[in-house]
Amino acid sequence: xxxxxxxxxxxxxxxxxxxxxxxxxxxxxxxxxxxxxxxxxxxxxxxxxxxxxxxxxxxxxxxxxxxxxxxxxxxxxxxxxxxxxxxxxxxxxxxxxxxxxxxxxxxxxxxxxxxxxxxxxxxxxxxxxxxxxxxxxxxxxxxxxxxxxxxxxxxxxxxxxxxxxxxxxxxxxxxxxxxxxxxxxxxxxxxxxxxxxxxxxxxxxxxxxxxxxxxxxxxxxxxxxxxxxxxxxxxxxxxxxxxxxxxxxxxxxxxxxxxxxxxxxxxxxxxxxxxxxxxxxxxxxxxxxxxxxxxxxxxxxxxxxxxxxxxxxxxxxxxxxxxxxxxxxxxxxxxxxxxxxxxxxxxxxxxxxxxxxxxxxxxxxxxxxxxxxxxxxxxxxxxxxxxxxxxxxxxxxxxxxxxxxxxxxxxxxxxxxxxxxxxxxxxxxxxxxxxxxxxxxxxxxxxxxxxxxxxxxxxxxxxxxxxxxxxxxxxxxxxxxxxxxxxx
Amino acid sequence: xxxxxxxxxxxxxxxxxxxxxxxxxxxxxxxxxxxxxxxxxxxxxxxxxxxxxxxxxxxxxxxxxxxxxxxxxxxxxxxxxxxxxxxxxxxxxxxxxxxxxxxxxxxxxxxxxxxxxxxxxxxxxxxxxxxxxxxxxxxxxxxxxxxxxxxxxxxxxxxxxxxxxxxxxxxxxxxxxxxxxxxxxxxxxxxxxxxxxxxxxxxxxxxxxxxxxxxxxxxxxxxxxxxxxxxxxxxxxxxxxxxxxxxxxxxxxxxxxxxxxxxxxxxxxxxxxxxxxxxxxxxxxxxxxxxxxxxxxxxxxxxxxxxxxxxxxxxxxxxxxxxxxxxxxxxxxxxxxxxxxxxxxxxxxxxxxxxxxxxxxxxxxxxxxxxxxxxxxxxxxxxxxxx
Numbered sequence: 061x062x063x064x065x066x067x068x069x070x071x072x073x074x075x076x077x078x079x080x081x082x083x084x085x086x087x088x089x090x091x092x093x094x095x096x097x098x099x100x101x102x103x104x105x106x107x108x109x110x111x112x113x114x115x116x117x118x119x120x121x122x123x124x125x126x127x128x129x130x131x132x133x134x135x136x137x138x139x140x141x142x143x144x145x146x147x148x149x150x151x152x153x154x155x156x157x158x159x160x161x162x163x164x165x166x167x168x169x170x171x172x173x174x175x176x177x178x179x180x181x182x183x184x185x186x187x188x189x190x191x192x193x194x195x196x197x198x199x200x201x202x203x204x205x206x207x208x209x210x211x212x213x214x215x216x217x218x219x220x221x222x223x224x225x226x227x228x229x230x231x232x233x234x235x236x237x238x239x240x241x242x243x244x245x246x247x248x249x250x251x252x253x254x255x256x257x258x259x260x261x262x263x264x265x266x267x268x269x270x271x272x273x274x275x276x277x278x279x280x281x282x283x284x285x286x287x288x289x290x291x292x293x294x295x296x297x298x299x300x301x302x303x304x305x306x307x308x309x310x311x312x313x314x315x316x317x318x319x320x321x322x323x324x325x326x327x328x329x330x331x332x333x334x335x336x337x338x339x340x341x342x343x344x345x346x347x348x349x350x351x352x353x354x355x356x357x358x359x360x361x362x363x364x365x366x367x368x369x370x371x372x373x374x375x376x377x378x379x380x381x382x383x384x385x386x387x388x389x390x391x392x393x394x395x396x397x398x399x400x401x402x403x404x405x406x407x408x409x410x411x412x413x414x415x416x417x418x419x420x421x422x423x424x425x426x427x428x429x430x431x432x433x434x435x436x437x438x439x440x441x442x443x444x445x446x447x448x449x450x451x452x453x454x455x456x457x458x459x460x461x462x463x464x465x466x467x468x469x470x471x472x473x474x475x476x477x478x479x480x481x482x483x484x485x486x487x488x489x490x491x492x493x494x495x496x497x498x499x500x501x502x503x504x505x506x507x508x509x510x511x512x513x514x515x516x517x518x519x520x521x522x523x524x525x526x527x528x529x530x531x532x533x534x535x536x537x538x539x540x541x542x543x544x545x546x547x548x
Numbered sequence: 549x550x551x552x553x554x555x556x557x558x559x560x561x562x563x564x565x566x567x568x569x570x571x572x573x574x575x576x577x578x579x580x581x582x583x584x585x586x587x588x589x590x591x592x593x594x595x596x597x598x599x600x601x602x603x604x605x606x607x608x609x610x611x612x613x614x615x616x617x618x619x620x621x622x623x624x625x626x627x628x629x630x631x632x633x634x635x636x637x638x639x640x641x642x643x644x645x646x647x648x649x650x651x652x653x654x655x656x657x658x659x660x661x662x663x664x665x666x667x668x669x670x671x672x673x674x675x676x677x678x679x680x681x682x683x684x685x686x687x688x689x690x691x692x693x694x695x696x697x698x699x700x701x702x703x704x705x706x707x708x709x710x711x712x713x714x715x716x717x718x719x720x721x722x723x724x725x726x727x728x729x730x731x732x733x734x735x736x737x738x739x740x741x742x743x744x745x746x747x748x749x750x751x752x753x754x755x756x757x758x759x760x761x762x763x764x765x766x767x768x769x770x771x772x773x774x775x776x777x778x779x780x781x782x783x784x785x786x787x788x789x790x791x792x793x794x795x796x797x798x799x800x801x802x803x804x805x806x807x808x809x810x811x812x813x814x815x816x817x818x819x820x821x822x823x824x825x826x827x828x829x830x831x832x833x834x835x836x837x838x839x840x841x842x843x844x845x846x847x848x849x850x851x852x853x854x855x856x857x858x859x860x861x862x863x864x865x866x867x868x869x870x871x872x873x874x875x876x877x878x879x880x881x882x883x884x885x886x887x888x889x890x891x892x893x894x895x896x897x898x899x900x901x902x903x904x905x906x907x908x909x910x911x912x913x914x915x916x917x918x919x920x921x922x923x924x925x926x927x928x929x930x931x932x933x934x935x
Contacts, residue, residue, distance in 0.1 A: 163830050163857075174832050188832075359830050467812065480701070481712070487581050490588055490693040493812060497776065500856060529830045529857040533775065536817075537850030540840035542832075 076102045079191035084112020085399040086391030086406035087197035088140045093410035095147040098419045102154040114399040116226040160532035164356045176534040184538035193386045196357045200350035200392035207456045209311030218248045218347030231257045233343025239263035239308040240347035241447040246291040253298035265307040274442030280435045309456040329450025352393045355531035366522035367395045368444035379412030397440035404433045449516045464504045466497020485509035552740040557587040558696045560746035562899030565703035570903040574708040579715035583693035586748045589860020591816050592692040594893040597634045597684035601657045603921035610916045614896030626698040627690045634687030634784040638679045643788040651682045719758040727880030744882045749863040751885030760875035764886045766861035769819040773856040776813030784808045805841040817842045864888040872922035
């Protein structure tokens with residue numbers, strides 16, 4: 061069947077061949093590959109431009125100086141966007157920017173993805189999108205740990221500092237400290253410095269020597285090593301001090317953050333008393349890795365497995381298929397691994413589908429793709445093992461530290477619930493209201509799980525993925541107006 | 549007398565407390581944790597308004613008084629007990645008549661209820677199109693998990709042993725056929741003179757494992773939770789169709805919404821009723837219907853964000869009455885489950901009834917309720933030679 065025939069065939073049916081939730085590297089690559097193979101695709105993203113967090117761009121038409129300097133692999137991004145735009149013009153791709161997936165349902169006929177069109181402020185509109193299959197490529201968000209003062213204005217996640225830069229060219233402060241763990245801290249610090257910010261330090265909680273155990277995984281990806289050297293050079297050029305086994309344990313200030321306390325950590329991630337030091341800042345970014353966004357996959361009942369960073373992630377086969385027929389997952393939802401791996405997984409998901417429906421070109425050789433995926437996965441596993449959340453982090457909390465910011469639940473209250481017998485995050489939630497507010501536990505969920513268990517979740521017993529049947533808020537009015545069987 | 553209570557939901561907690569007060573030695577088992585089953589899935593309703601005169605209303609009225617006592621003894625804050633009252637709204641002239649007829653019948657048996665001609669005086673944000681309403685000051689609410697935890701904590705202070713994460717696999721039976729305790733899934737034997745099945749929606753399964761199955765089935769329901777707001781819904785507000793739905797026994801989906809505010813500022817919108825087994829999947833259509841009904845009652849809700857939806861499985865028996873009392877087939881086995889959507893409200897009096905059955909005291913005297921309509925016999929087809 062030619063692409064043209066395929067399109068005509070598609071128009072005759074209201075059901076798309078593939079729904080893609082997420083327009084980051086995984087979703088974009090999958091959508092472009094599938095559409096280029098002749099499949100009809102609906103690509104949904106909450107953002108106002110394609111690219112996700114990695115290739116976050118200002119909305120089309122926004123007047124601002126270029127943000128290109130903050131990006132990697134822009135050629136790849138532009139080529140994917142061109143492909144999608146081309147297929148959108150012919151109607152093969154239905155591009156839905158500014159649409160938030162709020163829930164999902166599956167039946168014998170396929171998938172119903174329920175989305176809210178938020179393009180017009182104050183006029184939310186609920187829409188049902190139907191497809192034969194769904195690719196969950198919803199990415200991940202910053203994982204956070206509470207510390208005294210973390211709710212002060214000027215305290216950001218590391219990812220938020222970068223999103224401000226990429227999405228609007230905004231520097232969050234003039235004197236910024238970056239802390240947490242993982243290689244992601246480096247591009248954040250360098251991006252800020254390139255934008256003229258004085259980065260007063262990068263504080264990596266783990267010892268880089270942890271990577272030595274994974275020498276093979278690193279050696280297999282010389283590109284990553286080169287990238288690392290480039291960042292090291294950039295840090296040096298900007299004279300950014302890098303401290304290892306050190307982290308932010310408190311933020312201070314009246315109206316907003318004015319200083320942070322950093323402290324050294326021992327090899328087991330426990331604070332070394334007496335090493336505390338105060339540093340003046342006007343903004344701080346902290347990141348403890350990422351939490352995959354699993355709402356859609358969990359609502360559909362996809363099986364999950366543990367990942368080395370303590371996250372539950374979607375279990376997939378060699379073609380990115382989940383345990384639920386017709387549901388695929390790619391990118392960070394299957395394990396935190398970065399943009400390159402996400403793109404490769406998106407590609408595999410789409411190639412698998414093309415083969416399944418018989419319109420793929422079996423001549424496409426996937427062996428190099430699979431080899432690259434294997435190398436990237438080995439590297440990302442090494443990364444997750446080398447950058448754990450420090451076991452001793454609860455020692456930074458005092459009684460009055462806010463744990464759940466939405467419901468204003470203090471550490472003392474959580475501790476009392478744990479002392480009374482609550483042994484997991486869910487139980488603590490029901491007794492104290494942690495995770496019941498606006499963010500539905502996205503911010504405090506991992507921390508509460510740590511506090512309830514008395515240890516940091518790991519690969520064998522990951523923090524359970526919360527079930528959130530409503531993946532994104534929507535107004536009751538928009539929901540009430542949704543005609544029962546509207547199809548778009 | 550040593551008693552094993554299976555299930556640490558609101559029913560198990562109240563049964564354990566009543567039994568220890570009555571002088572029993574009590575062990576509470578739960579395969580999970582306190583309140584982690586259906587107890588955590590509802591709104592915490594303590595209602596008299598939704599029940600027509602009959603055994604369930606008798607139990608509800610007795611229980612309502614006992615919730616008041618528990619609030620006095622354990623602290624209303626520990627339970628988040630709020631005597632907020634319920635307003636049942638007739639959304640049309642046609643609904644007005646049956647509603648006032650129900651109210652008159654309820655008044656006969658001791659329900660406090662008064663007609664309200666302009667319901668917007670009671671709930672200022674209610675739709676001005678409401679035809680009328682009935683006001684039920686006895687309707688109340690608790691935070692169900694907190695309440696279960698508080699009642700169980702008090703029971704533990706009185707000597708009850710609590711063992712979370714312990715699942716019952718089978719009965720331990722003596723040569724005379726009498727229950728002598730339970731065997732857990734890890735093979736441990738916990739000896740007892742009596743075992744009380746308080747497993748809620750899973751009461752059928754636990755009954756079977758103990759040799760006395762009872763017909764308890766799941767009835768799925770969704771509850772919607774909004775963003776936190778300044779106080780805007782003061783009472784429990786129902787549309788009058790709710791009264792019809794609770795009693796209905798037709799298959800399939802029924803929705804008629806109940807809207808109420810919580811201490812946290814969120815507004816809860818419940819609850820649908822569907823007989824779809826233990827199907828956990830999301831039903832956008834059901835959720836949409838509840839939203840539409842809530843917006844019809846309170847037009848301002850149209851602009852309010854839905855943050856969360858949760859669902860649970862109510863335990864129901866074929867005749868919609870709970871099963872409370874000794875199993876006629878297995879000596880030593882007692883049931884206290886199948887309370888459908890009313891378990892929180894009915895729990896304290898259920899505890900009293902079970903304590904009376906366990907100790908041989910007069911249930912009428914202890915609980916103030918006739919135990920006969922709840923006895924398991926009515927649900928069982930007992931083989932002829934023993935009947």
